[in-house]
Amino acid sequence: MSHSDSNSSSPGIRIAGVSKVYSGTSRAAVDDVSLDIADGEFITLLGPSGSGKTTMLSMLAGFVSVSAGTIEIDGRDVSRQKPHKRNLGVVFQQYALFPHMTVRKNIAFPLQQRKMTKAQIAAKVGEALKLVHLEEYADRLPSQLSGGQQQRVALARAVVYHPRALLMDEPLGALDRKLRDELQREIARMHRELGMTFIFVTHDQHEALTLSDRIAVFNEGRVEQVGTPSELYERPKTLFVAQFLGESTCFRGDGGVTVVRPERLDLHTDAASVPDGHNRVRATVTDIVYVGNHHQVGLRFADGTTGSAMRVAGRSLPAVPGEEVTVSWDPEHQSIVADPADDPPPSESAATPPLGATARA
Ligand SMILES: Nc1ncnc2c1ncn2[C@@H]1O[C@H](COP(=O)(O)OP(=O)(O)OP(=O)(O)O)[C@@H](O)[C@H]1O
Ligand SMILES: [Mg+2]
Known part of the structure; x- marks a missing residue:
């Protein structure tokens, strides 16, 4: 066997400098996106409405068609x-099943x-029905199924011919929260069982964090960052x-945010209990909200910045609303990013500690 094939090092799916300008528009819906998707990876395109996710998936x-790249x-x-x-297998938010065909016939179609x-x-339809746990529903029509069951049929139909990858555009968007959570787990299980590349589109950050090996964050047609959750x-x-x-x-500070x-x-x-080397800022507790497994503590800092801290429920709270506290954190756990309001954006190395923050040497 020869080792000269370059495919062994090339990724499964490579998006290189891809842009889309729809006819009759001037702004790119997708703007110079490059992304390598590895074999068997679960990658999510995450971003707000209009950021170009569907356009990217459709290309x-x-x-x-692609305009460039x-x-x-x-x-x-x-x-x-x-x-x-x-x-490629494709599943959209709308189930798009053939209404006059049974579940079995829908899945057999491709x-x-x-x-x-x-x-x-x-044999293949049998396997696919088993994969999505719909064996008992094989002879029903789509209209005789719940929304979640219909989406399972769409998933089965999209993978039944073992495509190179499965592309999903907000496949859980039309389902209520509980069903959404359930199908999320089903999709994660399908990914493990099939070992197939899954490319998933959502604007729901929790969904993206839960499901993905990697996430590409879209903003105004560009990928802002790609990485693990x-x-x-x-x-x-x-x-x-x-x-x-x-x-x-x-x-917000002089060197960035x-x-x-x-x-x-x-x-x-x-304040004496702040560990050495940690940043510290004075703040007033504005409110404390109990969220089941933790308390969310609202904070207002001297410069007007608002924020929140989280306290695990069951541990005593150090303050009550209206009280002043010292807020501290390990600088290891802060991120310093450019302030979009600054022009030109400062470099990360020029960043200084936030207003009012001091680190004890
Ligand atoms: N056929 C089209 N013709 C012209 N402009 C389009 C077309 N389809 C989408 N657009 C524009 O391209 C941009 C990106 O749209 P796209 O549907 O890719 O966003 P999205 O991230 O999928 O949003 P959503 O979360 O709302 O589904 C938007 O500004 C949209 O108005
Ligand atoms: Mg979309």
Whole structure:
């Protein structure tokens, strides 16, 4: 066997400098996006409404043409290939099942298009029904199923022919919270069992954090940051990423914005208890909200900055609303990002501690 093939080092799916400008518009809906997706990876495109997620997924699937750049699958440029030639499974928010066909016939449809034998089709449909736990519903029509069950059928139909990757655009968007959580776990299980590349679109940060190996955060057509859920949460590179994924207290300073997550902030009634080397700022407790497993402590700092700290329920609270406290944190756990309000943006090395913060040597 030869080791000269370059495919062994090339990623499964490569998006290289891809842009989309829809005809009749001047602003790019997707703007110079590059992203390598590894084989078997669960990657999520996360971003607010209008940030270009669906456009990016549609270009991958081949439903929308690229204006610039290339899309490669296994080293092959597919940018100009028809959708069915790309061998990708696709699931959208709307179930898009054939209403006059039973569950079994819906799932069999892509196999019939691929001209498989009856025996092959029966075996593969059986496997797919089992995968989504719908064996008992095989002979029902879509109208006789719940929304969650219909979406399971759509998932089964999208993977039944073992596509190269499964593309999903807000597949749980139409479901209520409980069903959403349930299907999230189902999708995670399907990913483990199939070992297939999953490319998932959502604007729900919790969904993205729960499901993904990596997340690409979209903002105005560009990818702001790509990383594992913990990289994005612990080490956001921009204010947008910090604020889009979770809560944080943002101290604006001359050198940029210092971002601290609520679970990293400690509260002290006695400033002497602040550990050496930790940053400290005085604040007033504005409110304390009990959220079941923790308390959320609202804070107002001297410069007007508001923020929050988190305290695990069951541990005593060090203060009551209206009281002044010293807020401290380990500088190891802060992120310093450029302030979009500054022009030009400062470099990270120029960053100074936040207003009023001092570290004890
Ligand atoms: N067919 C089209 N023609 C012109 N502009 C379009 C077209 N489709 C989308 N756009 C524009 O492209 C931008 C990105 O849209 P896109 O649907 O990709 O966003 P999205 O991130 O999927 O948003 P959402 O979360 O609301 O689904 C938006 O400004 C949108 O108005
Ligand atoms: Mg969309």
